Amino acid sequence: MISHDPVKPSRMTLVFIYTCPFCQNEVMIPAPLEPSNVRCGSCRNVFPIVPVDGPTVQYIHTMLLNGRAAAVTD
Ligand SMILES: [Zn+2]
Numbered sequence: 001m002i003s004h005d006p007v008k009p010s011r012m013t014l015v016f017i018y019t020c021p022f023c024q025n026e027v028m029i030p031a032p033l034e035p036s037n038v039r040c041g042s043c044r045n046v047f048p049i050v051p052v053d054g055p056t057v058q059y060i061h062t063m064l065l066n067g068r069a070a071a072v073t074d
Contacts, residue, residue, distance in 0.1 A: 012067025014057055018049050031057050 013030045018038065020027055025042035032038075033054045039046050064070045 008071045009067040012061065012064060012070070014052075014060060016052055018047075020045065021047055033057070 015028045015030050016032065018027045018029060019025070020040040020043060022040060022045040023043040025040055027038055027040055029038060029049065032049055032051050035048065035051050037046050037048050061067075
């Protein structure tokens with residue numbers, strides 16, 4: 001079954017990019033709010049990341065109505 005009406009985004013997530021210190025591969029992490037260790041998908045090494053600020057992320061979500069306000073209309 002195919003829907004004929006294009007679907008708008010229902011919500012969003014902010015993705016942050018961290019450069020692996022071992023191989024310079026870019027690792028994409030959706031809004032990491034706590035310090036944690038991530039594994040590089042390329043070289044498989046693990047490295048700690050600096051988290052992002054929760055209120056800042058929340059502000060952007062609010063500004064974009066959790067992504068719905070960013071949808072192209074017409
Ligand atoms: Zn790496």
